[in-house]
Amino acid sequence: MILTGTMRINDKQHLEIGGCDTVELAEEFGTPLYIMDEEMIRENCRRYKEALESSYPLGEILYAGKAFLITAMAALINEEGLGLDVVSGGEIFTAIKAGFPPDHLCFHGNNKSREEIIFALESGVGRIVVDSLSELEELLSLSSEVKKRPTILLRIKPGVEAHTHDYIQTGQEDSKFGFGLQNEDTWKAINLAIQEKEKVNLVGFHCHIGSQIFQTEPFALAVDVMFAFMAEVREKTGFTASQLDMGGGLGIRYTKEDTPPSIETFVEYISFAVKNAALKRDFPLPQLLLEPGRSIIGEAGITLYRVGVIKDIPGIRRYVAVDGGMADNIRPALYQAVYDAALANKAGEEPAMKATIAGKACESGDILIQEAFLPPVKKDDILVLFATGAYCYAMACNYNRNPRPAVLFVRDGRARIVARRETYEDLVHLDQPCRNCI
Ligand SMILES: *Cc1c(COP(=O)(O)O)cnc(C)c1O
Numbered sequence: 001m002i003l004t005g006t007m008r009i010n011d012k013q014h015l016e017i018g019g020c021d022t023v024e025l026a027e028e029f030g031t032p033l034y035i036m037d038e039e040m041i042r043e044n045c046r047r048y049k050e051a052l053e054s055s056y057p058l059g060e061i062l063y064a065g066k067a068f069l070i071t072a073m074a075a076l077i078n079e080e081g082l083g084l085d086v087v088s089g090g091e092i093f094t095a096i097k098a099g100f101p102p103d104h105l106c107f108h109g110n111n112k113s114r115e116e117i118i119f120a121l122e123s124g125v126g127r128i129v130v131d132s133l134s135e136l137e138e139l140l141s142l143s144s145e146v147k148k149r150p151t152i153l154l155r156i157k158p159g160v161e162a163h164t165h166d167y168i169q170t171g172q173e174d175s176k177f178g179f180g181l182q183n184e185d186t187w188k189a190i191n192l193a194i195q196e197k198e199k200v201n202l203v204g205f206h207c208h209i210g211s212q213i214f215q216t217e218p219f220a221l222a223v224d225v226m227f228a229f230m231a232e233v234r235e236k237t238g239f240t241a242s243q244l245d246m247g248g249g250l251g252i253r254y255t256k257e258d259t260p261p262s263i264e265t266f267v268e269y270i271s272f273a274v275k276n277a278a279l280k281r282d283f284p285l286p287q288l289l290l291e292p293g294r295s296i297i298g299e300a301g302i303t304l305y306r307v308g309v310i311k312d313i314p315g316i317r318r319y320v321a322v323d324g325g326m327a328d329n330i331r332p333a334l335y336q337a338v339y340d341a342a343l344a345n346k347a348g349e350e351p352a353m354k355a356t357i358a359g360k361a362c363e364s365g366d367i368l369i370q371e372a373f374l375p376p377v378k379k380d381d382i383l384v385l386f387a388t389g390a391y392c393y394a395m396a397c398n399y400n401r402n403p404r405p406a407v408l409f410v411r412d413g414r415a416r417i418v419a420r421r422e423t424y425e426d427l428v429h430l431d432q433p434c435r436n437c438i
Contacts, residue, residue, distance in 0.1 A: 001342045002253055002386060004299045005040030006410075013348030015384055018410025022304055022344040025415060026382045029406055031306040032324030034393050036068075036418075038076070038411040040300040041389075044263065045080035048292060051267035056274070056288050062106050064248045064293030065091050067390040068301070072409060072418035074098035083126070085291050089116040092123055102126065106245075106291075108155075110177050114138065121148040129153050129206045129245070131178055133185040136192060136200075143199050153206045153245055154179055154189060158225040160218050162210040164251060167218035178207070181229060187236075194239055202239065204286055205230060208247025211294060214260045219246065220273040227277035234283070245289035246270055252298040254387045255340045263295060294390040301389025303329060303405075304344060307381040308360070318355045320377050325359010326366040327399045329385065329392045333365045341372045344382040349375035357383065361400055393419070401427050 003009075010016045014023045018037050026033060045063070052059040062083035065074070069091055075098045077084050083104040086092050095105055103126040109116070110131045117135075120128060121143055128150045130136050136152075143150055155178035161168050179186040193202040209222050223246065230241045251260035261269070271288065278285050305322035312318050331337035341357060343349070351373035359366035368385060377383075396404045403422030408415045 001347070002256060002340060004253070004386075005037040005043075007037070007302075009347045013346060015342065015344040015347040017302060018415070019413030020410045020415050022302075022384060023382055025408065025410070026304045026306065026344070029408060029415070029417070030421060031304050031382070032322070032328050032405040033304045034328070034388065034405055034407040034419075035302050035304065035415075036297070036389055036407065036409050037300045038409040041073075041076060041297060042080055044296045044300065045077065045082055047263045048267065048290070048296070049081065051264045052271065052288070052290065055268045055271035057285060059271075059288040059290070062104075062289060062291045063296055064291045065095070066394060067293030068297045068392075068394050069094055070393075070407065070419050071098035073297075074100045078104075083289075085293075086125075089113070089119050092116075092120060092125065096123060106289075114142065117142050118146060121146045121150060124148070125150070127151050127153060127203075129155050130189070130193075131155050133179075133189045133192075136189050140192070140196050140199050149199060149201055151201045151203055152193065153204050153243060154186075154193070154202070155206045155208075156181065156186070156226065156229060158207045158209065158222045158229075160209050160222045160225060162213045162215065162218035162249065164212050164214055167210070167213070167215060167221075181225070190233060190237060190239065194237055204241035204243030204245070206245035206247065206289075208291070209249060211249050212251040213249045214251045214258070216261055216266065216269040219249075219266075219270050222246065223270065223273040223277050227274075227281050227283060230286075231281045231283060240284065242284075242286050243289060244274065244286040245291065246274075248291040248293050248295070250292055250295040252294055252387060252390070254298075255338055260295075263292075266295075298390035299387045301387065301392065303385045303388040303392065305383045305385070307377055307379055307383055310355075310377060310379065318353065319358045320355040320372075320374075320383070321358045321360060322368070322383050323360055324402075324405065325361045325368060326363060327359070327361055327402050328396045328405055329368060329388060330395045330397070331391060332368055333363070334395075339369050339388070340386045341369055341374065342384050342386070343375055343377065344384040346375045346381065352376055360402075363399075398422075398427060403427060 048061045064085040102124045105125040106127040357369040406421035407419040
């Protein structure tokens with residue numbers, strides 16, 4: 001059990017978060033239940049901001065909303081003074097609903113629709129990260145129509161790809177995102193953007209090398225590749241990039257085995273790499289943008305489940321089934337993500353048995369944890385999964401027509417519902433009336 005943020009074990013031997021007893025929260029709000037430690041989210045935002053301010057002269061932190069975005073989260077990010085990455089019309093809409101200043105939005109995506117581009121332009125989003133030549137061409141025609149001049153960056157594939165422990169430098173072109181370093185389209189796009197500067201304001205370049213990354217070296221490699229590229233652009237076209245966006249990707253601790261660098265180490269390291277690379281190529285320091293998602297919200301979230309059926313298969317394994325699963329957390333089924341669990345109502349007890357935590361979906365692959373070590377489990381115990389803040393609610397679905405759980409923000413002993421639990425009525429809300437419908 002990794003206790004982070006405001007989590008602790010209270011006198012009743014229950015897990016507590018944000019000053020709230022999780023067992024009481026499960027009683028009051030039902031299960032499954034997502035709970036977010038508001039203090040920890042805010043602290044992570046501040047740590048990123050302060051680390052960047054103290055190690056780099058001009059920068060901006062943009063929270064990558066795709067990790068977890070609802071109106072309350074957009075409002076929190078605005079209160080903390082961060083920008084916000086959005087990747088769809090729906091995310092733009094959510095941010096605007098929350099009163100988020102559109103000029104602090106940055107719009108990403110490899111296949112933005114006409115409608116989404118128009119929506120972004122009309123809303124006045126601050127930056128658009130252009131992903132292809134055809135998108136730039138469409139943007140040029142739409143920005144004339146809408147009479148807006150967007151600020152744009154071009155997304156580059158730096159040929160460094162990193163995930164957790166491994167990174168590869170491939171010069172790879174085989175990704176659906178961004179412009180290849182030496183692709184003909186890349187130069188066409190740069191020249192076109194420069195030529196059409198009345199219509200678009202090209203300010204620089206973006207890259208994003210992966211997610212759940214534990215090493216710092218791949219970021220330095222990517223910084224170096226980006227500067228070599230920006231120097232080449234300057235030489236060939238006279239355009240000097242004034243903004244460099246190095247994306248997100250810092251990993252978090254899902255289990256004890258995970259050892260990511262701290263936010264401070266990560267930000268200082270990238271800042272240093274950027275300053276070094278700029279010096280080496282005699283390049284003026286660009287504004288540095290970073291786009292963390294998981295490392296802001298991931299460890300701040302937990303999910304509570306109620307234990308139902310326990311099934312022993314002698315000599316093979318013990319299944320402990322909970323009242324949620326792949327519909328509220330698709331990550332184990334989708335890419336073998338590993339989580340740590342505990343019993344919230346027996347948080348002080350030592351693990352004594354091994355179990356496989358299964359969900360309730362009609363899908364054999366609906367396993368949340370292959371091997372969990374828990375105190376003796378009984379029906380109706382409250383099982384907690386840690387570090388579920390990122391990419392869980394965001395990817396939740398209604399498979400088997402299960403309503404999506406509520407989301408709580410907890411802080412200083414108080415819980416507030418930031419997304420209510422879906423009801424059965426919500427589930428049929430979009431269905432058109434049928435002959436015998438009541
Ligand atoms: C997903 C993504 C991020 C955030 O990645 P994390 O691993 O959650 O930090 C940032 N920028 C871009 C362009 C992304 O696609």
